[in-house]
Amino acid sequence: MIRALMSSVPVALGVAAAGGTLMTCCPAKAATTVYELAQVTHFHGLAVDAADSSRLYLATHDGLFIVEPNDGVAYPVSEIRHDLMGFTPDPREPSILYASGHPPGGGNLGLIASEDGGRSWRQLSEGVGGPADFHQLAVSATDPRTIYGVYQGLLQVSSDGGRTWEVVGPAPEGLIDLGASFKEPGRLYAATQSGLLKSGDGGRVWQDAYWQRQPATMVHVASGGVVYAFVVDAGLIAAAEPELSWQSVSEHGFGRDYVLHLAVDPGSHNKLYAITINPQEKAQAVLASTDAGKTWAPLGSATH
Numbered sequence: 001m002i003r004a005l006m007s008s009v010p011v012a013l014g015v016a017a018a019g020g021t022l023m024t025c026c027p028a029k030a031a032t033t034v035y036e037l038a039q040v041t042h043f044h045g046l047a048v049d050a051a052d053s054s055r056l057y058l059a060t061h062d063g064l065f066i067v068e069p070n071d072g073v074a075y076p077v078s079e080i081r082h083d084l085m086g087f088t089p090d091p092r093e094p095s096i097l098y099a100s101g102h103p104p105g106g107g108n109l110g111l112i113a114s115e116d117g118g119r120s121w122r123q124l125s126e127g128v129g130g131p132a133d134f135h136q137l138a139v140s141a142t143d144p145r146t147i148y149g150v151y152q153g154l155l156q157v158s159s160d161g162g163r164t165w166e167v168v169g170p171a172p173e174g175l176i177d178l179g180a181s182f183k184e185p186g187r188l189y190a191a192t193q194s195g196l197l198k199s200g201d202g203g204r205v206w207q208d209a210y211w212q213r214q215p216a217t218m219v220h221v222a223s224g225g226v227v228y229a230f231v232v233d234a235g236l237i238a239a240a241e242p243e244l245s246w247q248s249v250s251e252h253g254f255g256r257d258y259v260l261h262l263a264v265d266p267g268s269h270n271k272l273y274a275i276t277i278n279p280q281e282k283a284q285a286v287l288a289s290t291d292a293g294k295t296w297a298p299l300g301s302a303t304h
Contacts, residue, residue, distance in 0.1 A: 091140075112157075140181070
């Protein structure tokens, strides 16, 4: 059931994409609300712009959007409308964004990067066995040149900023999300259909990271080394590295919905943002919290 929620329902917004290695385009001017956007596409990633915390990045099936949290208005960054999977900013260089996925015309993108806030993208590499479609990507905060990606059930690692890759081994079965430690090199976290896992050796060996063996739909490591995860029946939990003494953040704040992606404002850890999905209706929403995750409201209605 959890895996079914991760699958995409193709919905087109009517877009164009540039071909070749360097993909560039002018900013698009059309705007919509996040609620309206959720009716015509689906969301694959969320991040606070570390250079300007009044902006959120929202990665979708139809390109990258900038969201203004106060009113929930979303603007397409450009007319490049890739299906962006594994979207993640560089933890040390906020101007650099990484993603994978598919161009509108089909095929896989390999690892792509942007150095201008998503207006243009360049393919850095195809990955092992590629062009890869890395549904999960994680960049090490201890060494941002170390990037992990998962493609066709295998965990790959690059130690040169995504230009060359090698296979580490099988990814955890039923993997949904991947995160890298903010403090310890080689430490990874995995949200899987069978539970929350951790690895201390770059993904070669995995063990339980949380006592409850329930599906985990999200794991996110915030600046400073606070690990957030969403575990079914436990809700949103958090713990500081490296001890991982888990505490409940919001057990019932999402109702029957699951959290798929989380973003934390690096300038104020009281401000959190989440992408949720209803497992019955498969409807997505973007929520905001201003009290460190205790309470949540649809984006645009929270007080910032």
